[in-house]
Amino acid sequence: MPNDTTITRRALLSCAAWSGVAAISPAFGAADAPYPTKPVTWVIPFAPGGATGRLSLLVCEQLSLRLGQPFVLDHRPGGGGNLATRSVANAAPDGYTLLATSTANIINAARAVPPGPDGTGDIIPVAGMARMPLLLLVNKELQVKTLADFLAHARANPGKLSVGSAGPGTVQFASAELFRTLGGITWSIVDYRGSGPALTDLASGHIHAMFDNTASALELLRSGKVRALAVSTRERSQAFPELPAVAEVLPAFETSGFYGVAAPRGTPKPIVDLLNREINAALTDPAIIRQFAEIGATPISGDPGIYAATYRAEIMHWRKVVQASAKN
Structure with a gap:
């Protein structure tokens, strides 16, 4: 299984600088050691270069500073996020293995037959990170300039x-399927082990188009290697006000990326609560607020119960999308 473990220099420095930070990590009882007392593995279900990794890096740097231990990014791509999810579900429920969740987890839960009560299976939602729009991207050689041009071109070239x-089950895949369904078009979907490799092929002209998160596509957009035609959210994005929403042409279209953090089921509530508080606090850091705004991401905060309820609501939304696509 591919594995790319990343820890930032800032995270390492923060660990050294905060080696005496035990007061920030409350003891859970007279017989219990504070948490965390060693590095925490933060599993990312996709190859480097995607939005999940970028958001995770920002949050983990803050957590390393606040809690005095490195939060190590561990990329485990494959199976549309399922391989990493299963590996975390099977990990010890001690708070030292966490999962960066994305819309892929939501969609996979929405596709489950029969559906579970909350779609989480053997992982439990801990905290949110962000919601962000996707962009409809095309390679620069494709002779279309607008969303309407692209739709007409796709219909004329079935x-x-x-x-x-x-990968199957990801928000990129589901967005393409929903666009195909609502637009009455046919095309071939090429699955990758994360959006990073897909964007590389888009920029080099090996594929024609894709939906991807604003965070992943920003550098290629700035360099002019790909073009954006529209945003996937119902309304236009403040980060890309010049781009129309797909819904302006296909009124029923609406998707977005939804990112958070989960832990193996059975993780002690005090650890879940601590992580939730610290992640929520990290999301108020001015640097994170600024960097999220640059990519059109909106922080998601709330206690574990609120986040779990939002998670379930997302599953119900995507279940309708999955059912609509399955009919065509």
Whole structure:
């Protein structure tokens, strides 16, 4: 299984600088050691270069500073996020293995037959990170300038366009399927082990288009290697006000990326509560607020119960999307 473990220099320095930070990590009882007392593995279900990794890096740097231990990014791509999710579900429920969740977890739960009561299975929601729009991207050689041009081109060339995705069950895949369904078009979807490799092929002209998160696509957009035609959210994005919403042409279209953190079921509540508080606090850091705004991401905060309820609501939304796509 591919594995790319990343820890930032700032995270390492923060660990050294905060070696005496035990007061920040409350003891859970006279017989219990404070948490965390060693590095925490933060599993990312996709290859480096995607939005999940970028958001995780920002949050983990803050957590390393606040809690005095490194939060180590561990990329485990494959299976549309399922491989990493299963590995975390099977890990010891002690707070030292966490999962960066994305819309892929939500969609996989929405596709489950029969559906579970909350779609989380053997992981439990801990805290939110962000919600962000996707962009409809095309390679610079494709002779379309607007969303309407692209839709007309796709309809006039059935089966000839190739569209990238981060893997089956991901928000990129589901957005492409919903666009296909509502637009009455046909195209081929090419699955990758994350959005990073898909974007590379889009920029090099190996595929024609893809939906991807604003965080992942920003550098390629700035360099002019790809073009953005629209945003996936119901309304236009403040980060990209010049781009129309897909819903302006296909009124029923609406998708967005939804990112958070989960832990193995059975993780002690005091640890879950501590992580939730610290992640919520990290999201108020001015640097994170600024960097989230640059990519159109909106922080998600709230206690574990509120976040779990939002998680379940997302599953119900995506279940309708999955059912609509399955009919066509």
